Amino acid sequence: MTIEFYKYQGTGNDFVMIDNRSEAFPHDEKLVQKLCDRRYGIGGDGLILIQNFDGVDFEMVYFNADGSQSLCGNGSRCAVSFSKFLGIIDSETRFQTIDGPLEAKINGDIVELKLNDQEYPVKNEDHYFLNNGSPHHIIFVERAEEAPVVKQGRTIRNSVKYSPEGTNVNFVEVKDQHSVYVRTYERGVEDETLSCGTGITASCLAAADKGLMSPIKVTAPGGDLEVKFKNTQNGSFTDIWLIGPALQVFEGRVVL
Structure with a gap:
């Protein structure tokens, strides 16, 4: 056929x-x-x-x-x-x-x-976690370009904590109040991808906890996107938009 x-x-x-x-x-x-x-x-x-x-x-x-x-x-x-x-x-x-x-x-x-409305990402000591249709372990780093995305991402993805399904891992560098740089180790591809839409969205929602405000401009290795959202008073996000080519x-x- x-x-x-x-x-x-x-x-x-x-x-x-x-x-x-x-x-x-x-x-x-x-x-x-x-x-x-x-x-x-x-x-x-x-x-x-x-x-x-x-x-x-x-x-x-x-x-x-x-x-x-x-x-x-x-x-x-x-x-x-x-x-x-x-x-x-x-x-x-x-x-x-x-x-x-x-x-x-x-x-x-x-x-x-x-995208569908989301609760605030779970905040842990060294990372955030959010499942917005795909699971995302989100780490904020000083220099995303230097982050060991494949090595560290693969270790976290296959860790007992996320077994057996695993998780995506996002490395996020805050540029300013309205922009971030994001790299992703993607579960299912088992490597770094040039861009991950749900991961970029999850990263921006986690960045809101650090004071970033919508809209957030996002640079990924594969190009530029934008994420818009609204914070609600009951601890969730609504009106979430992922925008790009x-x-x-x-x-x-x-x-x-």
């Missing part, structure tokens, strides 16, 4: 995108691993299926490169861009994810994704 696919990237976080409204593509972990392999497959940090779902415009089914599933912020933004390309949506959408229905807006290459890179066909 031959499947048509598209490749998208959101600030360097790249995904294999498949229109699966016909349900021809099987939900197969080994197949996802093969297609996401950068040497023997197409290559990508994850694979995304666009499917039909009652009551919303579409469903985004997201797989990490290892075949596991979670919410993906940049993947969600790329799914919105892809659905616009397919003619499913226009400038606004409501779509289904593993974390429930989400809303988004698209204007050209820029996609604004509204989502671009089609190429298209092709693969024999399964």
